[in-house]
Amino acid sequence: MGKSLVRVVLRKELRETFRDRRTVFSVIISPLLFTPLLLSMIGMLVTRQARAEQHEVLSVGLVGGEQAPSLQRILSNSRGLRFEAVSAADAQTRVRTHDLRAALQVPRNADALLADHRRVPLKVLVDPGNEASQRTAQRIHAFFEERSKRLVAQRLSKKGLSPELVRPFDVRDTRISGGGSVAGLMLAMFLPYVLVLSSILGGVYAANDLVAGEKERGTLEALLVSPASRRDLVMGKFLTVAIVSLVSSLLSVVGLVLPFWLQPPGMSWLARTELTLTPLALAAMLLVQFPIAILGAGLLLSVSTYARNQKEAQSYLSPVMLIVTVVAMLSLILKAEAPWPLALAPILNAALALKQALNGSLDPTFALLAVAASAAYASLAMAFATRLFQQESVLLKA
């Protein structure tokens, strides 16, 4: 019996795989270039929109304002709101047709109520299905909130009383030093998703190429007639896919984190506060990635072995990819502090453990259970791929 040929197979497969433009693109170029670019673009759009909204003047209909000149004087001081006199009937239709953002309905006796220091009922006509209308209503609310405070202060001081009389508490937030950041929160949400997805999907091209591709091109038969045992061959190929998956997920993380550190234009919205990845979070990330990459490699290689050619492998893979994507998306929705049975859910468990680590709320029992379960699934997938590779009916299917 000769020595193991796994290394010989692995070296050749890696060399060949990284000469494949599809793999190089999806594993290296896309995460390192396109992820930051995409984030940057989203950032720029969001910033620009926020700025535009700030300077935007919103037109609001005013119903019944003619009889209340004092109230109108107050309204004329509003910033970002332009009031336009309309009839009650017009107000409804013009808000509905988006001609007006919203409308303010003022009672006939508004001025009298104001003078008597009584409460003035104001009605805001708003279209709940229109975002701009909602925003305008909010701005009207904020405007009157601020005016109310000022008016109360004036009235109190006229009577020689302090405004503090009606505001007994003053509540303000202060940021603690060394705490998490908004950026960190975003990362804790997106990283598990990106990581899970990239560590399974990153190896797709490599896996399809390695067995289904060899069948399709007619190179597999010669390989099977070489002295290498089936086990050596499948192990070499399996490790290749696992390595490609790992590289893919690592680079995806780098691509996602890099913009936070480099702060290119458009990223300032996320990177205003400093981002720190704790050593624990980093360790958890690596610990979680390994079993997922191995599980993914086993899964992908099984499909690739079973399929007759790459096209067939692709179609077998589409339900697998759908499931993986949905599971990864679940990790976006579910809270990090999950009940322990979820630690047994393949893929999702890893994503949740990772989320905990990034949140700083790592539950050791959950994490250990998740890693153990993932390792068990990974070895199952690996064993299945190996079994499949031993069957002549599967390998020589034409």
Added chain:
Amino acid sequence: MVAIDGLAKSFRDRKRGEVRAVDGVSFECRPGEIFGLLGPNGAGKTTLTRMLATILQPTAGSAQVAGYDIRREPEEVRRHLGYLTGSAALYERLTAREVVTYFAELHGLSPKRAANRIEAVFRTLDIEPFADRRCDRLSTGQRQRVSIARAIVHEPPVLLFDEPTSGLDVLSARGVVRFIRQCRDEGRTVIFSTHIMSEVEALCDRIAVIYQGKIAAIGTVDELREQTGERAFENVFLRLIGEEL
């Protein structure tokens, strides 16, 4: 040396039920001999060579290749075997040298011996001018030469050729035929499977005519001519498989 005794393989097919692709084949092939397997498509030639190459498990019978049993010592069999089929392809993204080196390594050749062997084989087959070009840039004839180099880099005593000239032009095919003859002259055992009469006539020392998984006749070209009383080899073949002329 290859000795086959009652080798059989049956498949289960969904439409046709039990299919006996190879049905009790026995023959012997000696060193320094080119043994031809002649039969129409679907006769069982490929199944037979694949069993000898240990990538298909026989359902009955046994065979020895270079003294090793194909069931009990498949890895030793593969170590002493050179295998080339017409449908064989190369790794497109590797260079010719990388492909042949890979197979040398799979056969456990030391780096030094591999380098020497590759140099020698590349010289014989005139591969050197394009040795470092990627295989997807090679012509069909060049690829076939690299495939041959891949199959013999470990100096196997037994060679299996399954329709090695299919898809080749006359010049490239002649190169392959010349190479097979050279293998015999070096004292190797060569099994050559084909459906092309002229190749069999020109090349083979002995021939087994295979039809429907069974051997219809075995002998030299002249013996088979005598047996059937036909002159043209195509007619010899048709007579042997029981067809009317």
